[in-house]
Amino acid sequence: MKDTTTRPIKRTQKDYNMAFKLAVVSRVEQGEMTYKQAQTVYGIQGRSTVLVWLRKYG
Template identity: 45%
Template sequence: MKLLENKGYVKHTQKDYSVSFKLQIVAEIESGQLSRSEACHKYGIEAKLTIREWLRKYGNYDWENQSRITVSKAPEQKII
């Protein structure tokens, strides 16, 4: 963060988060362990919009039909 010429403005830079970190947060929210607000506070993420985008990209919610989708596995995909 940089302080610009005595104006008191602090420039925030975008952080790069790993895919595993994003998936962990999405899983915690979808399992009901955290809300988006709680996740922002716990992990220091500045915008709830960031987490909403991760939920859209990595989550199990069907944003087109506004419902959760259940994907069943074919017999050859199941681990025995």
């Protein structure tokens, strides 16, 4: 029997390429979403990951 429940995609650090990071940072900086919304929408697990990207690339 197959498990039919949907689970969020678990990502690893390797899944976040530079283009992905810059796209997330851009959307947050433009005010399209908060960093917490970005974490949910893009399936980013770390609580401070987007904040670190904003400091580094923003």
